[in-house]
Amino acid sequence: MDDSIAFDVFDRQCPSRGTLEHVTGRWGSLTLGALYESGSRFNELRRRVDGVSEKMLSQTLHALERDGLVHRDAQPTNPPRVDYELTPLGREVAERLLGLIRLVEGRMPEVLAARGRYDATRGSERAGRGGR
Amino acid sequence: MDDSIAFDVFDRQCPSRGTLEHVTGRWGSLTLGALYESGSRFNELRRRVDGVSEKMLSQTLHALERDGLVHRDAQPTNPPRVDYELTPLGREVAERLLGLIRLVEGRMPEVLAARGRYDATRGSERAGRGGR
DNA sequence: CTGTATCCTGCCGGATACTG
DNA sequence: CAGTATCCGGCAGGATACAG
Numbered sequence: 001m002d003d004s005i006a007f008d009v010f011d012r013q014c015p016s017r018g019t020l021e022h023v024t025g026r027w028g029s030l031t032l033g034a035l036y037e038s039g040s041r042f043n044e045l046r047r048r049v050d051g052v053s054e055k056m057l058s059q060t061l062h063a064l065e066r067d068g069l070v071h072r073d074a075q076p077t078n079p080p081r082v083d084y085e086l087t088p089l090g091r092e093v094a095e096r097l098l099g100l101i102r103l104v105e106g107r108m109p110e111v112l113a114a115r116g117r118y119d120a121t122r123g124s125e126r127a128g129r130g131g132r
Numbered sequence: 133m134d135d136s137i138a139f140d141v142f143d144r145q146c147p148s149r150g151t152l153e154h155v156t157g158r159w160g161s162l163t164l165g166a167l168y169e170s171g172s173r174f175n176e177l178r179r180r181v182d183g184v185s186e187k188m189l190s191q192t193l194h195a196l197e198r199d200g201l202v203h204r205d206a207q208p209t210n211p212p213r214v215d216y217e218l219t220p221l222g223r224e225v226a227e228r229l230l231g232l233i234r235l236v237e238g239r240m241p242e243v244l245a246a247r248g249r250y251d252a253t254r255g256s257e258r259a260g261r262g263g264r
Numbered sequence: 265c266t267g268t269a270t271c272c273t274g275c276c277g278g279a280t281a282c283t284g
Numbered sequence: 285c286a287g288t289a290t291c292c293g294g295c296a297g298g299a300t301a302c303a304g
Contacts, residue, residue, distance in 0.1 A: 007237040010162060012183035015244065016237050023236060024156035026276095030142060042286055051144035053278055058287065068246025079285045080284080089242055096232040103228060104155060105139040105148050110221055112147065114200025158296095174266055185298055190267065211265045212304080 019067050027052050027060040029097050032086070035070065036094035039085035069093055151199050159184050159192040161229050164218070167202065168226035171217035201225055 007016040022028050027049065034040065034048040046057055061084060064070040069090035073083045086094055104111075139148040154160050159181065166172065166180040178189055193216060196202040201222035205215045218226055236243075 007240040009233050009237055010166065010180060010182055016240050019240065019243050020161065020233060020236050021158060023232070024161050026153060026157075029152065029156050034142065048142060050142055054287070055279090055289095056277060059277090066247050066250040067243045068250075069243075074286090078284090080287085082286065089239055092235060092239075093232070096228060096235060100155070100225070100228040100232065101141050101152060103224060104152050105141055107221055107224075108139045108148050108151065111151050111199045111201075115198055118198040118200075186267075187269095187299090188297060191297090206266090210304090212267085214266060 022060075022063045022067055023069070023093055023097070025060070027056050028064065029101070031057070031060050031064065032069065032090065032094040032097050033101055035084060035086050036091065036098055039083055041081065041083055045084065064090070154192075154195045154199055155201070155225055155229070157192070159188050160196060161233070163189070163192050163196065164201065164222065164226040164229050165233055167216060167218050168223065168230055171215050173213065173215055177216065196222070 008014050009016045009020050011017070023032065030049045030052070031045065034045055040048065042057070045061075046052060046054065049057065052060075061070060061072070065072050068087055071085050071087050071090075073085070075081045075083075140146050141148045141152050143149070155164065162181045162184070163177065166177055172180065174189070177193075178184060178186065181189065184192075193202060193204070197204050200219055203217050203219050203222075205217065207213045207215075
């Protein structure tokens with residue numbers, strides 16, 4: 001039988017689109033990347049993912065936990081201690097993500113050069129937003 | 133010698149962060165994914181990337197072109213014809229991206245199952261936004 | 265067909281305060 | 285420490301109209 005066609009992220013109706021956005025989103029990718037290198041506690045993560053607010057980190061972690069990519073281990077001690085770590089699926093996703101991140105980081109000289117050329121051509125008209 | 137430390141996406145000051153966001157962003161990832169399978173013209177892309185508006189597609193393409201990931205080939209014919217295709221660097225990025233996309237699509241059953249469990253536990257309190 | 269310009273709204277996400 | 289609750293400004297991004 002055919003259970004195919006399955007999930008297509010190019011279809012805006014498909015739930016995979018939402019998950020992809022959780023994973024590739026602004027904070028999702030960095031959070032997964034940070035967790036890949038070592039399981040962490042909340043404020044540890046907050047420090048590694050430079051610039052994230054408490055609110056967004058919390059929100060991001062919940063979304064990733066819900067999608068089964070992150071496991072949350074809360075210990076009812078005092079003071080409370082909570083450890084976050086990737087699930088097996090989360091690891092697989094994070095590996096791809098890290099590959100992408102390393103690639104981008106490694107090729108930034110090329111990117112920067114391309115930007116220079118583009119901006120020179122267009123007399124510094126803006127296209128997309130600069131770079132944050 | 134040491135030109136190291138180089139680019140670190142975890143640092144919010146680093147320009148690589150901006151590029152990563154162009155690449156993984158809501159429309160960036162889908163646009164690169166669509167372009168990987170075949171160079172396309174504007175409205176062709178618009179159809180493949182279900183849900184994108186003219187404005188956002190245009191904006192996304194410009195950002196990717198500026199970063200040197202997409203090449204724009206405009207022919208001054210009438211009616212005008214413009215072809216977009218990935219640069220070599222763009223291809224490398226898109227490959228990783230596609231790998232990630234395929235992985236997510238293929239594992240959606242697990243993701244959906246995890247969501248079900250999560251929502252059951254939390255009595256349907258919302259965490260992150262559902263899925264869009 | 266391939267875009268750009270303009271308007272407008274929703275919601276992303278930062279700041280702050282508070283709880284266990 | 286580990287979060288949640290609330291407020292609210294800015295901008296992402298959709299709709300529409302227009303241009304080459």
